[in-house]
Amino acid sequence: MDERIEVSVLIDFYGNLLTDKQNKIMNLYYNEDFSLKEISEITNTTRQAVYDIIKRCHKLLVQYESKLQIMNKDLELKKAKKQLIDRLNKLKSRQSDELYDNIEEIKQYVIDNI
Template sequence: MEDIVKISLLYDFYGPLLTEKQREYFELYYFNDLSLNEIAQNYNVSRQGVFDNIHRSLEFLKQCEEKLGLVEKFLSQKKALERIKLQLEGILPHLDEYSGEILKKAIEALDKLVKEGWE
């Protein structure tokens, strides 16, 4: 099984491009932990139909990432921000009180970006 974090990121970035039915099945399977049989029973469709829908949806999300690379760019930028934050924290002890306070605020802003993303 693929890493659920990677699947979640793909869905966060490209999920709105799926049809409503694809999003429903995808969310139920990956995020609400329903089985293929449970989804099939709830929607009165075959298990194979649910499987095909979810499989096609995931493949579509992967194709979007291959073409656009937004998840990869996001993760790369997040790592870069984390490195910058660490470098700034290393400078902090060498500053006077006033400059240190300004830098602390900048570090807090960076930390917020890293933790919350660009929502």
């Protein structure tokens, strides 16, 4: 995943663990694409302080993900959901005599992955 997009997703998952000010600055920088200078003016904070906050919070978000894996588990779940929908579409197009085994297979997939 592109680093900028990854941080943006991490903000969605872990932003609540940041302070309101940190959260605001991270959103302005990563989601609304403001420059350090613009953020400095909007938040009435020095450019250097904005830079430091972004750097520190980026590190914090990566640490939270390494400890809790919410983003990673969400990606895995999205993959499982897609797989499940694909399997149900496949099942719909098949002959009904194969149905029983196919459904068992999907159930096993749910048990193992969801």
